[in-house]
Amino acid sequence: MTHNIAILGASGYTGAELIRLIATHPSMTIVALSADRKAGMAMADVFPHLRHLSLPILQKIDDIDFSCVDLVFCALPHVTSQAVISNLPADMKIVDLSADFRLRDPDDYKKWYGKPHAATDLQSEAVYGLTEFYRDQITSARLVAGTGCNAATGQYALRPLIKAGAIDLDNIIIDLKTGVSGAGRSLKENLLHAELSEGAHAYSVGGVHRHLAEFDQEFSAIAGREIKVQFTPHLLPANRGILATVYVQGDAEKIYQTLSDAYANEVFIEVLPFGQHPSTRHVRGSNFCHIGAVADRIEGRAVVIAALDNLTKGSSGQALQNANLMLNLDETMGLMMVPVFP
Amino acid sequence: MTHNIAILGASGYTGAELIRLIATHPSMTIVALSADRKAGMAMADVFPHLRHLSLPILQKIDDIDFSCVDLVFCALPHVTSQAVISNLPADMKIVDLSADFRLRDPDDYKKWYGKPHAATDLQSEAVYGLTEFYRDQITSARLVAGTGCNAATGQYALRPLIKAGAIDLDNIIIDLKTGVSGAGRSLKENLLHAELSEGAHAYSVGGVHRHLAEFDQEFSAIAGREIKVQFTPHLLPANRGILATVYVQGDAEKIYQTLSDAYANEVFIEVLPFGQHPSTRHVRGSNFCHIGAVADRIEGRAVVIAALDNLTKGSSGQALQNANLMLNLDETMGLMMVPVFP
Amino acid sequence: MTHNIAILGASGYTGAELIRLIATHPSMTIVALSADRKAGMAMADVFPHLRHLSLPILQKIDDIDFSCVDLVFCALPHVTSQAVISNLPADMKIVDLSADFRLRDPDDYKKWYGKPHAATDLQSEAVYGLTEFYRDQITSARLVAGTGCNAATGQYALRPLIKAGAIDLDNIIIDLKTGVSGAGRSLKENLLHAELSEGAHAYSVGGVHRHLAEFDQEFSAIAGREIKVQFTPHLLPANRGILATVYVQGDAEKIYQTLSDAYANEVFIEVLPFGQHPSTRHVRGSNFCHIGAVADRIEGRAVVIAALDNLTKGSSGQALQNANLMLNLDETMGLMMVPVFP
Amino acid sequence: MTHNIAILGASGYTGAELIRLIATHPSMTIVALSADRKAGMAMADVFPHLRHLSLPILQKIDDIDFSCVDLVFCALPHVTSQAVISNLPADMKIVDLSADFRLRDPDDYKKWYGKPHAATDLQSEAVYGLTEFYRDQITSARLVAGTGCNAATGQYALRPLIKAGAIDLDNIIIDLKTGVSGAGRSLKENLLHAELSEGAHAYSVGGVHRHLAEFDQEFSAIAGREIKVQFTPHLLPANRGILATVYVQGDAEKIYQTLSDAYANEVFIEVLPFGQHPSTRHVRGSNFCHIGAVADRIEGRAVVIAALDNLTKGSSGQALQNANLMLNLDETMGLMMVPVFP
Structure with a gap:
């Protein structure tokens, strides 16, 4: 049928x-x-x-x-x-x-x-x-x-951590890099090949990107109180792929374990071994999301990186x-x- | 099973x-x-x-x-x-x-x-x-x-034409553009991103590329006499895709019809409407080969263009x-x- | 002053x-x-x-x-x-x-x-x-x-050869690859990064590109009779650079020597040693034009390749x-x- | 002379x-x-x-x-x-x-x-x-x-701010994106075009990149006490260019003014108008460094972005x-x- x-x-x-x-x-x-x-x-x-x-x-x-x-x-x-x-x-x-x-x-x-x-x-x-x-x-x-495609990427990295209380809720920074297809097939000067290839720049800097509305809504709902993250998207000279580099404060191993447990039964979410981190090119054209967690040299700090294909x-x-x-x-x-x- | x-x-x-x-x-x-x-x-x-x-x-x-x-x-x-x-x-x-x-x-x-x-x-x-x-x-x-991946692309464009006698067998030129993945995952200076991106160059110019051996063998067998084509491959700043631009002498409409008839029942070979021609990005990651035929302004000349994904x-x-x-x-x-x- | x-x-x-x-x-x-x-x-x-x-x-x-x-x-x-x-x-x-x-x-x-x-x-x-x-x-x-930028590239490769009678005037094919900046900063769907990167395609196939008018005018004037070349431009996923692969019939060494002599005193035109050929990335951002000539395995055929930066x-x-x-x-x-x- | x-x-x-x-x-x-x-x-x-x-x-x-x-x-x-x-x-x-x-x-x-x-x-x-x-x-x-090229980029963004006490010295995060030429002309699998193009990934995550030694030395010397920053470099599918997105805590306008004053007489350092931010493609091939400062929606937070050409x-x-x-x-x-x- x-x-x-x-x-x-x-x-x-x-x-x-x-x-x-x-x-x-x-x-x-x-x-x-x-x-x-x-x-x-x-x-x-x-x-x-x-x-x-x-x-x-x-x-x-x-x-x-x-x-x-x-x-x-x-x-x-x-x-x-x-x-x-x-x-x-x-x-x-x-x-x-x-x-x-x-x-x-x-x-x-x-x-x-x-x-x-x-x-x-x-x-x-x-x-x-x-x-x-x-x-x-x-x-x-x-x-x-x-x-939102950016909103999805950031949430895959952060939702289990917020829910588990594994990170400081007032110090979350999402530095995101996205391919250009997320902007659609619209005729805008900044989407031309000649304007985009061979370089990088940020956009919607300072907390004005609309996907922040989703972060605010969802993270606050999970935490039971208002959460505001910092979020800076960057445009990559690539067609597909989002890489979200998320800076958090908390115990890195606990963070890894929380993510690993949360997604243990999820077919499409792959949590990499502790200390490893993903690349957008390894999820291109697929429905998979790869997530990695790494401890920083500064005690109590960690980096969580998530990658997925924005169109898939x-x-x-x-x-x-x-x-x-x-x-x-x-x-x-x-x-x-x-x-x-x- | x-x-x-x-x-x-x-x-x-x-x-x-x-x-x-x-x-x-x-x-x-x-x-x-x-x-x-x-x-x-x-x-x-x-x-x-x-x-x-x-x-x-x-x-x-x-x-x-x-x-x-x-x-x-x-x-x-x-x-x-x-x-x-x-x-x-x-x-x-x-x-x-x-x-x-x-x-x-x-x-x-x-x-x-x-x-x-x-x-x-x-x-x-x-x-x-x-x-x-x-x-x-x-x-x-x-x-x-x-x-060979180049050999396949050229043959899809030419085999039916040689078999049908639709083109001059002594004036065939294949100008081919290929993505870099065809060269494999080998550590060669000319395959580095910094050497390859944002540019183009020919290689194996003058009739020394090994895939010519396949053209020689196959085209001569079809024609029943020795055929030698000219063949210049170029390396593109792209990972996947081969575009073969083939210059032939013959009636363009007959060339189109010959290709169209030859591949009418083939699932993976798409002959475009007469006058249209393909792009590598429209076959990426797939098993399809797109072929187009266009008449030149010079009477008796035509261009046949074939595109496929070299890895697929x-x-x-x-x-x-x-x-x-x-x-x-x-x-x-x-x-x-x-x-x-x- | x-x-x-x-x-x-x-x-x-x-x-x-x-x-x-x-x-x-x-x-x-x-x-x-x-x-x-x-x-x-x-x-x-x-x-x-x-x-x-x-x-x-x-x-x-x-x-x-x-x-x-x-x-x-x-x-x-x-x-x-x-x-x-x-x-x-x-x-x-x-x-x-x-x-x-x-x-x-x-x-x-x-x-x-x-x-x-x-x-x-x-x-x-x-x-x-x-x-x-x-x-x-x-x-x-x-x-x-x-x-025209394409017209310049083709002419650098061919003018001395036509003038010297070093090639067959009725069998000239220019297969050209150009970066996207030549199309200007205009808002066209086919110039978007997502449409252009990671691939290649021909355009204005069959003798309809306007730069042919310059080839016709200039080559005919040099030869003293009408000359029509075949010309197929292709769009590259690169911003700058034109590579013209020119297929000619004539003695390759004479062709090389003719080019080498013609440009011996030109500051911006570099004729490479016989058998070598250029890359667009080696002229990027400069006013130089690199030209190479290579003999084909087929007697009496040669390939001349010219590269320059379309914007410079x-x-x-x-x-x-x-x-x-x-x-x-x-x-x-x-x-x-x-x-x-x- | x-x-x-x-x-x-x-x-x-x-x-x-x-x-x-x-x-x-x-x-x-x-x-x-x-x-x-x-x-x-x-x-x-x-x-x-x-x-x-x-x-x-x-x-x-x-x-x-x-x-x-x-x-x-x-x-x-x-x-x-x-x-x-x-x-x-x-x-x-x-x-x-x-x-x-x-x-x-x-x-x-x-x-x-x-x-x-x-x-x-x-x-x-x-x-x-x-x-x-x-x-x-x-x-x-x-x-x-x-x-170091990354070290230079980060320092241009931060030195005046640390010296002026314009930011919290214990909450500095440098998320950096760099072109591939910074890695040199060495034969490494991860520098191949096919491995690098059309994507993005972080490297040396967690505080192990050697340019951190320069940040530690210089920032601590300026501040007169130990400073440790968080630093995550990412590899871009581009040959030239570094973009450092620096997350700081402090008054954004004061941050902008501090940078603007510090570089007022510097030929090569361009501080953009408040609220604007740079792109690597606008410094390519040159000796200029562009710096921008933007206020975040969260009170007391700002983003400073610096761009330069790593090779120049x-x-x-x-x-x-x-x-x-x-x-x-x-x-x-x-x-x-x-x-x-x-």
Whole structure:
């Protein structure tokens, strides 16, 4: 038996990544693809790497017949996503990849995204999509909100440590390096090859990156009190991959043990032996997240480093993992592909 | 039912790529891995991207028990390969990825590889591994010789054209651009990131690249007379991918039609609509080969461009495709992964 | 004594490259910079790498006082360039970097650029800016037309050979690889890092690239009869650098000797020892062009390979070299910087 | 008048960078180049980008006649450097680029470099080569020790802040990203293009990188008490450039003002407007260091980011700046080249 899938916003990178994954998924069939400005085009002309697949022609969302759709992936920009999802059939299972349903508090949404949320009922219904920590709720959810890719990486490194009280909650610094595909397929000068290759720079410095809203929400909820982390993302001359170097205060061995225990039964989270640390290139194209913990020479300090592929485990892979749960399929179905190295 | 697989030379890039592919293959199980200098090590320490897999410890070849092995992939350097394969059980199915069994004529081997072949009986037994053109022989073969990755790319562009007499056989130029992983994981100054990135250069200019031996052998056999092509490979600042730009003389539409007809039923060979041409990034990490034909402004001239991933369709993917045939499995089994873009 | 320089179109890559070069030029001072849409901005905000320089604020062209300007570099898009230059003072020395004045025949211009030339008098006055071959005319010119960067590279490889009759004029193929900065700082999807890095593809295949107009014009003029070459450009995942691999028919040693003799006294053109060939990374950031010639295994065939930096020798360095001549300065002034490697 | 220069260790990247800079220096002439294993070779064969220069043939050090040499740049590996410099004429001016003379305390040297220093007299004579902070001592020094490239970057960000007491001395974290050329031209698997491109990873995590010895020595000396910073370097898929993201506690505006005042008269140190931060690509190939300071959303926290080119300002440019001082030349001579972007 197969489940019929629609992907809204199929002309962006997360849409293409969903198609890549679902194309070989044994229990899903793509029955509709939307891309408003490219409606009428074949996917092969938008993404030639999908040329060999038999895929539906791109449609406008309004032209899609949702009556035969079992689950919708919504890979649209935020704000647009709210509007579109409000108009989908009320019982439709939805995995949203935008930022629209990540924050539970409408005030937080307004603060970080600059305008009021227009679908607060959906916002309160949505389950936060960090699979390993919201598995049960996701399984029974109708609407799941995919996490920010940076937010996912930082949380994999930190959630078990905050929960276990293994680190000082007031001295957490996340220095993050991300590949450029996380910024999407948008025409911005700073995303040009000539502007990006052969160098590095920080962006959203000083605590203004929107994924901080997720850190604030989630870490504070775990700790039972407000937690604010410092967070500086950097853009790498690479397409895929996030490396989060997290500076914490606490006992390094305890930190390692806490992480190791927390993820012992998780298929996609690999905690490296104590003292080792990961590289983005060893998770590329896969749904795996590698985490390492190292003691610093300064007593009571440690570095935790997490790596994942922003398009896979950081967004579309995560989305598929959640969809598997929502459809009562094996959580790992279609997601066991090995990282592509070199 | 599963087939037991051994991979000899598992610490190189083609070895790692075989593991990547076979790890999710439904009818193969890796039971032995060799790497002489790294014997005793875990694959996770040699290739951390394989960390999540349960794989055998690396062994010396002599320590492998071949009695339970159904098929051997031999990813060793040439010369070494001859010696090792000579000592394998006489009825063992073998897919060799080295250059040792690609040339049928011992004199050719000596000319291009600089020393006499030491296993000429095996050489005469071996079937050339370009699957789409040697499918029947491969199915019943014991020993299959994987092609050169450049040689494969050029042949996909040219074999049907030579066979159909669609082009002038005395004016064929292959200008090829290849990623660096084709050179393997060897410590050479010209393979350092600082020497390679942000630039381009040709190598083996003037007709001295060894893959010419395969072009000579195969094209001459098809045409029934000696054919010599011009061939200039270039090294790209990229890890994976080969783009062969082939300059031919003939009617462009007939050339397109010939290619289109020849590959109409081939799963992995995609001929693009007339006038379009491929990019290496749209086949990355996959077993697909994209081919395009374009007419030149000069009457009677055309350009045929072929793109594939040197580690997949150019070597390890091809090897697995052949192994599937040799084990009477579906030829595409384990090989339908979608290209990884971006 | 210093010459006062204005640069029109200073917010693009060739404009920035002109500033880079002129900033340390001992006899030139930049007195005006234009960028219509960015008028009012400081260059440091448009190109932070120029931050340490004392430069004029960006202006609209109409706001520039040309009375104190000795020479204008015009780095505007074609069509715009025609209009702007028509309005400059009639005796102003001008080096134009656009395509507007490269072609001498108005019909050719219309054919390749799609609309009639609007300043045919200027077109007939302009001198083609390939310094080594138009030196005398450039010295006394008022308006010099910078060449296409691809066109320059191909011509350095071929002009002496065509003139000497050292090659078959009907069998010339230029397979060219170029870095992305040649496409400028424009917002196009195919110039995004995620679309370009880690791969290669051809473009303008089949004889439609506009730089062919320059090859046609120049090669035919040298030979005294129509010459048409085949030309396929490819986009590299690199910012700077052009590598032209030129396939010719003729005696390789004579070809080498012809090139070696032709450039014996040229400061910026380095002919490598016979059999060697160049790399783009060894000319990066400099005004040098490296050329090599190699014999093919096929009798009577040879490969000539030329490399230069598209932004320097291919455009802004060439422009400065020409300006030096026009101002009766030493031709090499400000241009002897060593290539930046690695 | 010109000064005669010898460069020992001319076959590495810092040696080549010295040649690049000195080739256009108006008051220096290279009279000798050493490279033991490549003695007898022409530089054009070792570094083809230097092809157009008239340079001495590579020699063994023992074959160099130092009687006509005014200053020696020693770009040899540490340990080797000690031995070689001990044998140079006693009054020879020397700029050493190795790690051998950076640490003043022999015990520190032994601790970080694993063996006793063999020339402790030279060690005590040597002046630490961070020009802006040791200018007077360098001017009169015979032996100057070039700093580590990472150490230079971190110090530019932090020295004025520590001196002014503008930050908490016990909570300094330096998260640094560096291009690969800093690791030299050595044949190591982790420096191969296929291992490095398209990704990122940390190295020497936990306080074991040797440049920490310089931070410890210098920061403690400034503060008058022991200071230990946390320091995590990361390897970027880029050839040149270091970006140091420094997390400090203190008033951001005061931090900005302190940096701005400290470097107000420094030609090569550019402090960006408050709230802005630098990119490595905007200093590439130049001797400039860009520094920015940004306030964090958490009261009392700030981020200081410094960028420089590891081969230029981080080593060979710094070395030349020091040599200029030692030879009573203008400090900036030969060093004003503009960064190469894109």
